[in-house]
Each structure stands twice: as structure tokens, then as C-alpha cells.
Amino acid sequence: MNMSRAEERSRERLVVVGGDAAGMSAASQARRMRGPDELEIVAFERGHFTSYSACGIPYWVGGDVPERDRLIARSPEEHRARDIDLRMRTEVVEIDVGGSRVRARDLDSGAESWTAYDKLVLATGARPIRPDLPGMDAPGVHGVQTLDDGQALLDTLAATEGRRAVVVGAGYIGVEMAEALINRGYEVTVVNRGKEPMSTLDPDMGRLVHKAMEGLGITMVDDAEVTALRVGADGRVRAVVTEEAEYPADVVVLGIGVRPETALARAAGLPLGDHGGLLTDLSMRVRGHENIWAGGDCVEVLDLVSGLHRHIPLGTHANKHGQIIGAGVGGGYATFPGVVGTAVSKVCDLEIARTGLREKDADRAGLQYVTVTIESTSRAGYYPGAALMTVKMLAERRTGRLLGVQIVGREGAGKRVDIAAVALTAGMTVEQMTALDLGYAPPFSPVWDPILVAARKATTAVRRGTA
Amino acid sequence: MNMSRAEERSRERLVVVGGDAAGMSAASQARRMRGPDELEIVAFERGHFTSYSACGIPYWVGGDVPERDRLIARSPEEHRARDIDLRMRTEVVEIDVGGSRVRARDLDSGAESWTAYDKLVLATGARPIRPDLPGMDAPGVHGVQTLDDGQALLDTLAATEGRRAVVVGAGYIGVEMAEALINRGYEVTVVNRGKEPMSTLDPDMGRLVHKAMEGLGITMVDDAEVTALRVGADGRVRAVVTEEAEYPADVVVLGIGVRPETALARAAGLPLGDHGGLLTDLSMRVRGHENIWAGGDCVEVLDLVSGLHRHIPLGTHANKHGQIIGAGVGGGYATFPGVVGTAVSKVCDLEIARTGLREKDADRAGLQYVTVTIESTSRAGYYPGAALMTVKMLAERRTGRLLGVQIVGREGAGKRVDIAAVALTAGMTVEQMTALDLGYAPPFSPVWDPILVAARKATTAVRRGTA
Incomplete structure (x- = not known):
């Protein structure tokens, strides 16, 4: 079949599974490189939307972004106008690797059909973790993974009189949703399994987030295992129940995190890593499969600092993957060398950022290290709006190589993590780093940028450690 | 004499010439490393202040910083409390290198005396360029180099009814003083010799600054050579006169730039570079002189991108130099590898930043290059406050090595230059750079950070250039 198809058709067919950032970036880039006479592109998306910013959902829910469509970078119609045969509300339910074809189901009609491919891109994304607890499916309980989720939550908020919101989970999505609900005038409680919020930080830095969020009027409940959602006589959620207490809730938002959506890939025998994500080579080709690429939230990426693979669902990586895959499919050459694990977020005016390794990441990677923590300001101390920030830095013992930076502070703190991200990459x-020539003027930085202050202290700690 | 002194005194004597950032950082660091029983420190400062932020003067004049003393990091008394023998209002008028001594004059009494040194630090700073034109010394004409200058300007502003201010020069000091005077409610005209303001940018980027400053209500006069300052019957300045026109002025601020203050060093036969600054080795020791260090605005620094020496008067470098000198004097080891030429500034909400080489710097260094310019936003396009920015990037032809970045934009634009500064250093x-893992979340960045957008376009330009 494979050979006859190549003869039958004068052009190759690319099949893309998943119509969000990675998939449609790949399709668009491939289209830029090869016209419709050379390459047919068929893309399957099981949802209602393409190429949207899931990261923007908290800001839409919170009211900073006035309408849903602002989050959509490119609509199905726009993709079709570029000669991409986009099949919406159509879910790929099987990949036949040996036969080079996928089976897809029209979610409205239920009809199924096979589509052959010469090249395949898997961009199936991630699925939210939903613990199997009583009440989890009750009205008033919402995830915020898709635009449909966001709309459902907004509908609930509009229809609910009570003003008590409980957010389960205190990672990026959890803290951003806490902000969104504060902005909507809710009393917000964040219930979190970890010892501190933001487990992507070390606990000492998470502690600062805890305190700052309390300062914003958010009730922070750490170290709490949710055992059930209590439901009222009307079937709607009434409270979040933990082993220790019960938190009344008119609405519950789940921000527990996501896992790679790789059931299809697993069934097809494609290689998965320890975190359940697809494993690719540096050109984002699925390992051992010449004609299959994968990118975005369904893959694992190489952590350049630890040398281990991680699952980092983040739009910016998905877009990069899509570009690289599109180049490869189009006959060009590009690679994704890996990540250093940079992330930034905010809760009202509190900014939270991290890059590289936490202490436990370094332990796991077999690295020994020193840590320092400093306080500084975003601008010269005498300049209006100079905001406090705390910077924690990890450096390898003996070599002094930068291993990671975490920042918690006010306006102007977060994006400073980029300095460390580039230094880690290099x-x-x-x-x-103490000699870095960073931009200085009183409205922008103290004369010693906080990153330089931390680097100086870390240098001293490394020297002492090696003495 | 030299040998007898070493025998006479049980401890070494460090003499520091200049009591601002570089000099007093060096003195403080040396003191941290060696106590008063080991090292005597004598510091001479001809002015009234020590360790102050000259970079902060525009914000004090503009009213953002309420009082002068906020700009002083450490007073003479604080230095003396750390066993530094600080002699204020005392100017070093001669260095006797052969005799290892300096001659200093008390500016109040006129008395002079010699002080012997074992180690000498020169931190004489820079002096403002004041063209020799009629009217230059008239009341109402002000430089803004020192705290005394700033106070004199504020006194003039308080005593002058007219609201027309002319700033001569459109570099960092010029544009920052334009902002200060706008904030004080003045009608501001900036008269500038160059074709565009901000000659530290390429002219195409300077053009954006020109337009934006006009948008702020500032009258921009480029390509204009000042020939005189017209003075009224009362002796006060009335107008700035150029070859083409005359600009009425109730107050004139000079922001023409500075030159290294190295008359003393020149007279002593110390090595100076093409820009008139002292030449040092990587540990900031004056070349060929084992016991003399120099740092801050009086030295030239190695530009790591071009391989040429430059004069970059900037507080952040001066502080680094001071640290390194102090370590060296104290018997430790540290080096200043050089700069990449990063600078950032603002005029009201317009942010201006640069690092690395302009086109003409690259030409001068013998480098061939491609340039790209892109427009993007500081945040996700849909997020409130997303501000436009223009990024210009230079990359070396064939190798694709980053050579420079210039940014003109609104809030959030400027400090992004740090990403490029680290990339240049590396x-x-x-x-x-297209693979850099930069912090992304909608309030902080588009999914492709503007620096990544520029890097992608530059990559394409390099490839095309080498095809």
C-alpha cells in the first residue's frame, strides 16, 4: 500500500494530529516551505478551536482579556485559506504505524475513516489530571485546560450568586486562577497538596509565595490532601473536603496539572519516556521513526542542565517545536536542543520565576551545589516604584557552574530570570556572571542588578566550599 | 625613600584618588579584605560628596527622587567609620610615579602636601565636554555631572519664571534631562549635533526616538551645530544659537557627553588609549605599573565584541572596577574581562536600549554583517498593557554570531536587552538564540519573545547571505 500510494499520488501527504500550537505551527511552517502542489496537509482537531493561547485562559476568566476570540491566534478558516485541509471536531482514534495511516472519528456523526500519510505529526497535547474523587464531576467544578473549559467556568460564575471560590492546586494554573477569581471579586481559598505553593520552586521560595498570596487576601491551605468534593441537594458542589477540614465553595477550579496525552501513541507502540511523553530526537522526530514527528505538550524534552528528560507543557516550547517540525517536514533543517526549565508567572503584582534546577532536581541529577539567597530591588533604591525581590541561586560545587535561579518579587522581578536562562544555556x-554587562539606569535596575548581587554571593559561596 | 618607607611603617598605605563609585568601592573592598592594622587607606576627593549616583541626577532634577541625599550611597562619615582616611575638598594635583607619592591641595586653604603610597588607585572620573562658545559660562547654563551641578540647576529652575528649556545634546544625559524638564512642566527643545538623537543607536533606530520624543511634546532639532549662547542685558542666557536658527531659552542644560579625566595621569606618563582613558590589564592594574590601579570613568575598557577599546562612563562598570581593584589591592584575585556595551535609558514611557555593535562599530572592527528589524510587543498581544517595541539585530555574515541589539519601545522593552547582552558575552x-528558553506567560511576553522573533529573522538573513 505504502509504495502504491507514493505512485498514485504525485504529492506527499502530511497528516497532523492536534490543531493547537505545535500541530498548526508545524503545518503552517511546512506549508511556507512547500506549496500545495508538493505537499498535501490534513490536520485533525477534536475540539472547536485551533491555534489558541491556553495560557491566556486565566486572564480571560479574570477579565483582563475581554473576549475569548482574542486568545485565538488563527482560526480554522485562516488555516484553510492556506491550503490546510483542517478537519475540526474529528478525533484520531488509532495510529497504524505499519500501514502509515490514521483512523479518525467525526465526533458529531460518529463516522470513522482511515487517512494515509507519508509524514505524520503528533501534537496531541496534554490532559488535565482529574483525581477520581466523589463529586469531581458535579456542576460548579471546572478545569481550565481548553477554551470550552474557560467558557463553562465563566458561565458558572455568571450563574452563581455565592462568592466563595476554592482553587485546588497551587502550581502556575492554580495561582493564576486565584488571581483571576480575586479580580472577579471572589473570596479565594487555594488548597494545595504540597508543603508550599509553587512546587516548581524550592520550599523556601514557595514560602515567600505563600506569604505574599496571603497578603493579597487569599486563604492558603498547604499540605492538604483533597478527599472529596461535597455536593448539595441540588447536585452542585458545596465544599472541598480534605483530611483535616472542609472549605465551603460556590465554585471549584482544578489546577492540579497535566500529563502528556499519549494514549494513541502508546497504543501504536511509539517510544514514551518516564513522564509518559513521547521521546524524540533533536529534530523532533519520534525516536526510531523516520516519518513521524511529535511536539508540544505530548513530548518530553531534554533538560540541558540536568541531562534528564522532563515534561514541560508550555506554549512557547510548543510553538518552537512546531517551527522545527515544519522545517523538517518541509525538507529543511532545524533542531530543538532542549530546555533549561524557564517559567514565569504572576499573582496580582507578585511575580514568580524560575529557571534551571531546584535543589531536589540537582540532587536527583547527582549534582552537588551551593545555594545563596539575596534581597534586592527592581530599580535603584531611590527611584519610585523600586520593588523588592528575592533571588535564590544554585551553583555547582567546585566548578561554580550556574545550576538554577528562582525569583519571587514585585513588578519587574519576573523577566530577569531570562538573564539566568541565557547564562545556563551558555x-x-x-x-x-558577576562580570555580565547588564543594562543599568536608575529606573531599570540598581547599579548592581539583583542577578549580579546573587552571582557575587554565589561566587563567594563556591570559593568557600572549595577552600 | 621607597625602601625606607617600607621599613618605617609596619603597614602598607593605599592612596585612592577620587571618592565616587570606583574609588570608594575599591577602598571599601580593600578594607573588607585587610583590616586597618595591615592596610592604611587614604582617599582624596575634591568635591563635597562621596559614593553618589550621578546617574540619578536627572530623576532628582525631574522630581522623581525627592532629595539629593537619596542619591548618596555612602557619606564621608560612613567611610571614615570604616577606617578610611577620607580627605574631602582635597584635590590631587600631581602624581610622582617614581617617588610613589601624590601631591594634594586643600581646596579651601590652598595648602599642599605630599602623601606617599605603596599602592595607588586612580578613580578620577570624567569631565563634561564644554565647547568653548560665547555665553557658555552665563548664568542659566548648567551641566549635570555632579550633585553640585544638580543643585545649581534646581536653584536656577526655582528662581526662573520662564518655562522654556533647551537641552544641548541628545545622548543619554540629554534625553533623560529632557524628561526631567518635561516632568517639571517646561517646554523642552533638544538641540542635537547628530542626524538623529541617541547616537549610541544606529540612525534608523534613533529616528524612532526622534519621533517618539516629538510625540511627548519635545521639540527635536537634529543636525544642528550650536555656535553660541545668546545672553541678555542681565548677563543671563536667553537663547541657544545654531548656524540655522535661534532657540529661546530660560535655562540651558548641557548634555554633550564626557571625556576621561586623565590630565594627572597624562602628566605622570601613565599609558592612555585612543579615547584619552587610562589603559589597564584585566585586573584593572595600569599597564606596566605593578602598584597602580585605575577604574571607573577615567579608564578605557575592552569591547568584547569588536576587540577594540572604548570609553564607557557608567556607574555599573565603575562599581565593578572598584570591586576588582579592591580585591587586587587586598591580595585577592578578580578580573574585569570587558564589556559588550549595554546601556538602557528612558524618556517618559519610551525605553531605549542597546548592546554590542552598531553598524558603524562593526564596519570599524572589520566585521561584515546582516541586520534585521522587527516589531513586536512586550506582552501577549491580547494582554492589557502590551506595548510595541522595535528590535534591531546585527549578526555576523556567514558565522551568524550575534553582534548587537538595539531596542526602542514602551514599558517592558528596555531590560530585554540583557538577554542579548548575555548572548553576546557567550x-x-x-x-x-532562537532556541533560548525565555520566560513566557501572557503578562510578560508574547509566546515568541521579541528577542526570539528578531533572532529567527536574523537566522534567515544569515542563511540567505551565505547561500
Whole structure:
């Protein structure tokens, strides 16, 4: 079949599974490189939307973004106008790797059919973790993974009189949803399994987030295992129940995190990593499969600092993957070398950022390290709006190589993490960082940028450690 | 004499010439490393203040910083409390290198005396360029180099009814003083010799600054050579006169730039570079002189991108130099590898930043390059406050090595230059930069950070250039 197809058709067919960032970036980039006479592109998306910013959902729910469609970078019609045969509300339910074809189901009619491919891109994304607890499916309980989820939550908020919201989970989605609900005038409680919020930070830095969120009027409940959602006589959610207490809730938002959506890939025998994500080579080709690429939230990526693979669902990586896959499919050459694990978020005016390794990541990677923590300001101390920030820095013992940076502070703190992200990528030592020529003027930075202050202190700690 | 002194005194004597950032940082760091029983420190400062932020003067004049003393990091008394023998209002008028001594004059009494040194630090700073034109010394004409200058300007502003201010020069000091005077409610005209303001940018980027400053209500006069300052019957300045026109002025601020203050060093036969600054080795020791260090605005620094020496008067470098000198004097080891030429500034909400080489710098260094310019936003396009920015990027022809970045935009634009500064330091190519793992969330960045957008376009330009 495979050979006859190549003869039958004068052009190749690319099949894309998943119509969000990675999939449609790949399709668009491939289309830019090869016209419709050379390459047919068929894309399947099981939802109602393409190419949208899931990261923007909290800001839409919170009211900063006035309408849903602002989050859509490119609509199905726009993709079709570029000669992409986009099949919406159509779910791929099987990949036949040996036969180079996928089976797809029209979710409205239920009809199924096979589509052959010469090249296949898997961009199936991630699915939210939903613990199997009583009441989890009750009205008033919402995830915020898709635009449909966001709309359902907004509908609930509009229809509900009570003003008590409980957010389950205190990672990025949890803290951003806490902000959204505060902005909507809710009394917000965040119930969190970890010892501190933001487990992507070390606990000492998470503690600062805890305190700052309390300062914003948010009730923070850490170290709490949710055992059930209590439901009222009308079937709607009434409270979040933990082993220790019960938190009344008119609405519950789940921000527990996501896992790679790789059931299809697993069934097809494609290689998965420890975190359940697809494993690819540096050109984002699925390992061992010449004609299959994968990118976005369904893959694992190489952590350049630890040398281990991680699952990091983030739009910015998905877009990069899509570009690289599109180049490869189009006959070009590009690679995704890996990540250093940069992330930034905010809760009202509190900014939270991290890159590289936490202490436990370094332990796991077999790295020994020193840590320092400093306080500084976003601008010269005498300049209006100078905001406090705390910077924690990890450096490898003996070599002094930068391993990670975490920042918690007010306006102007977060994006400073980029300085450390580039230094990590370049393999700089903290001593090399002390000489970095960073932009200085009183409205932008103290004369020693906080990153330089941390690097100096870390340099001293490394020296002492090696003495 | 030299040998007898070493025998006479049980401790070494460090003499520091200049009591601002570089000098007093060096003195403080040396003191941290060696106590008063080991090292005597004598510091001479001809002015009234020590360790102050000259960069903060525009914000004090503009009213953002309420009082002068907020700009002073450490007073003479604080230095003396750390066993530094600080002699204020005392100017060093001669260095006797052969005799290892300096001659200093008490500016109040006129008395002079010699002080011997074992180690000498020169931190004489820079002096403002004041063209020798008629009217230049008239009341109402002000430089803004020192705290005394700032106070004199504020006194003039308080005593002057007219609201027309002319700023001569459109570099960092010029544009920052334009903002200060706008904030004070003045009608501001900026008269500038160059074709565009901000000659530290390429002219195409300077043009954006020109337009934006006009948008702020500032009258911009480019390509204008000042020939005189017209003075009224009362002796006060009345107008700035150029070859083409005359600009009425109730107050004139000079922001023409500075030159290294190295008359003393020149007279002493110390090595100076093409820009008139002292030349040092990487540990900031004056070349060929084992016991003399120099740092801050009086030295030239190595530009790591071009391989040429430059004069970059900037507080952040001066502080670094001071640290390194102090470590060296104290018997430790530290080096200043050089700069990449990062600078950031603002005029009201307009942010201006640059790092690395302009086109003409690259030409001068013998480098061939491609340039790209992109427009993007500081945040996700749909997020409130997303502000436009223009990023220009230079990359070396064939190799694709990053050579420079210039940014003109609104809030959130300026400090992004740090990403490029670190990439320049690490010698990254623009293609390597496309894979940088920068912090992304809608309130902080578009999904492709503007720096990544520029890097992608530059990568394409490099490829086309080498095809």
C-alpha cells in the first residue's frame, strides 16, 4: 500500500494530529516551505478551536482579556485559506504505524475513516489530571485546560450568586486562577497538596509565595490532601473536603496539572519516556521513526542542565517545536536542543520565576551545589516604584557552574530570570556572571542588578566550599 | 625613600584618588579584605560628596527622587567609620610615579602636601565636554555631572519664571534631562549635533526616538551645530544659537557627553588609549605599573565584541572596577574581562536600549554583517498593557554570531536587552538564540519573545547571505 500510494499520488501527504500550537505551527511552517502542489496537509482537531493561547485562559476568566476570540491566534478558516485541509471536531482514534495511516472519528456523526500519510505529526497535547474523587464531576467544578473549559467556568460564575471560590492546586494554573477569581471579586481559598505553593520552586521560595498570596487576601491551605468534593441537594458542589477540614465553595477550579496525552501513541507502540511523553530526537522526530514527528505538550524534552528528560507543557516550547517540525517536514533543517526549565508567572503584582534546577532536581541529577539567597530591588533604591525581590541561586560545587535561579518579587522581578536562562544555556559559572554587562539606569535596575548581587554571593559561596 | 618607607611603617598605605563609585568601592573592598592594622587607606576627593549616583541626577532634577541625599550611597562619615582616611575638598594635583607619592591641595586653604603610597588607585572620573562658545559660562547654563551641578540647576529652575528649556545634546544625559524638564512642566527643545538623537543607536533606530520624543511634546532639532549662547542685558542666557536658527531659552542644560579625566595621569606618563582613558590589564592594574590601579570613568575598557577599546562612563562598570581593584589591592584575585556595551535609558514611557555593535562599530572592527528589524510587543498581544517595541539585530555574515541589539519601545522593552547582552558575552549565534528558553506567560511576553522573533529573522538573513 505504502509504495502504491507514493505512485498514485504525485504529492506527499502530511497528516497532523492536534490543531493547537505545535500541530498548526508545524503545518503552517511546512506549508511556507512547500506549496500545495508538493505537499498535501490534513490536520485533525477534536475540539472547536485551533491555534489558541491556553495560557491566556486565566486572564480571560479574570477579565483582563475581554473576549475569548482574542486568545485565538488563527482560526480554522485562516488555516484553510492556506491550503490546510483542517478537519475540526474529528478525533484520531488509532495510529497504524505499519500501514502509515490514521483512523479518525467525526465526533458529531460518529463516522470513522482511515487517512494515509507519508509524514505524520503528533501534537496531541496534554490532559488535565482529574483525581477520581466523589463529586469531581458535579456542576460548579471546572478545569481550565481548553477554551470550552474557560467558557463553562465563566458561565458558572455568571450563574452563581455565592462568592466563595476554592482553587485546588497551587502550581502556575492554580495561582493564576486565584488571581483571576480575586479580580472577579471572589473570596479565594487555594488548597494545595504540597508543603508550599509553587512546587516548581524550592520550599523556601514557595514560602515567600505563600506569604505574599496571603497578603493579597487569599486563604492558603498547604499540605492538604483533597478527599472529596461535597455536593448539595441540588447536585452542585458545596465544599472541598480534605483530611483535616472542609472549605465551603460556590465554585471549584482544578489546577492540579497535566500529563502528556499519549494514549494513541502508546497504543501504536511509539517510544514514551518516564513522564509518559513521547521521546524524540533533536529534530523532533519520534525516536526510531523516520516519518513521524511529535511536539508540544505530548513530548518530553531534554533538560540541558540536568541531562534528564522532563515534561514541560508550555506554549512557547510548543510553538518552537512546531517551527522545527515544519522545517523538517518541509525538507529543511532545524533542531530543538532542549530546555533549561524557564517559567514565569504572576499573582496580582507578585511575580514568580524560575529557571534551571531546584535543589531536589540537582540532587536527583547527582549534582552537588551551593545555594545563596539575596534581597534586592527592581530599580535603584531611590527611584519610585523600586520593588523588592528575592533571588535564590544554585551553583555547582567546585566548578561554580550556574545550576538554577528562582525569583519571587514585585513588578519587574519576573523577566530577569531570562538573564539566568541565557547564562545556563551558555554554561556560565556564577563568577563569569558577576562580570555580565547588564543594562543599568536608575529606573531599570540598581547599579548592581539583583542577578549580579546573587552571582557575587554565589561566587563567594563556591570559593568557600572549595577552600 | 621607597625602601625606607617600607621599613618605617609596619603597614602598607593605599592612596585612592577620587571618592565616587570606583574609588570608594575599591577602598571599601580593600578594607573588607585587610583590616586597618595591615592596610592604611587614604582617599582624596575634591568635591563635597562621596559614593553618589550621578546617574540619578536627572530623576532628582525631574522630581522623581525627592532629595539629593537619596542619591548618596555612602557619606564621608560612613567611610571614615570604616577606617578610611577620607580627605574631602582635597584635590590631587600631581602624581610622582617614581617617588610613589601624590601631591594634594586643600581646596579651601590652598595648602599642599605630599602623601606617599605603596599602592595607588586612580578613580578620577570624567569631565563634561564644554565647547568653548560665547555665553557658555552665563548664568542659566548648567551641566549635570555632579550633585553640585544638580543643585545649581534646581536653584536656577526655582528662581526662573520662564518655562522654556533647551537641552544641548541628545545622548543619554540629554534625553533623560529632557524628561526631567518635561516632568517639571517646561517646554523642552533638544538641540542635537547628530542626524538623529541617541547616537549610541544606529540612525534608523534613533529616528524612532526622534519621533517618539516629538510625540511627548519635545521639540527635536537634529543636525544642528550650536555656535553660541545668546545672553541678555542681565548677563543671563536667553537663547541657544545654531548656524540655522535661534532657540529661546530660560535655562540651558548641557548634555554633550564626557571625556576621561586623565590630565594627572597624562602628566605622570601613565599609558592612555585612543579615547584619552587610562589603559589597564584585566585586573584593572595600569599597564606596566605593578602598584597602580585605575577604574571607573577615567579608564578605557575592552569591547568584547569588536576587540577594540572604548570609553564607557557608567556607574555599573565603575562599581565593578572598584570591586576588582579592591580585591587586587587586598591580595585577592578578580578580573574585569570587558564589556559588550549595554546601556538602557528612558524618556517618559519610551525605553531605549542597546548592546554590542552598531553598524558603524562593526564596519570599524572589520566585521561584515546582516541586520534585521522587527516589531513586536512586550506582552501577549491580547494582554492589557502590551506595548510595541522595535528590535534591531546585527549578526555576523556567514558565522551568524550575534553582534548587537538595539531596542526602542514602551514599558517592558528596555531590560530585554540583557538577554542579548548575555548572548553576546557567550558568543552565541542568532540561530542558537532562537532556541533560548525565555520566560513566557501572557503578562510578560508574547509566546515568541521579541528577542526570539528578531533572532529567527536574523537566522534567515544569515542563511540567505551565505547561500
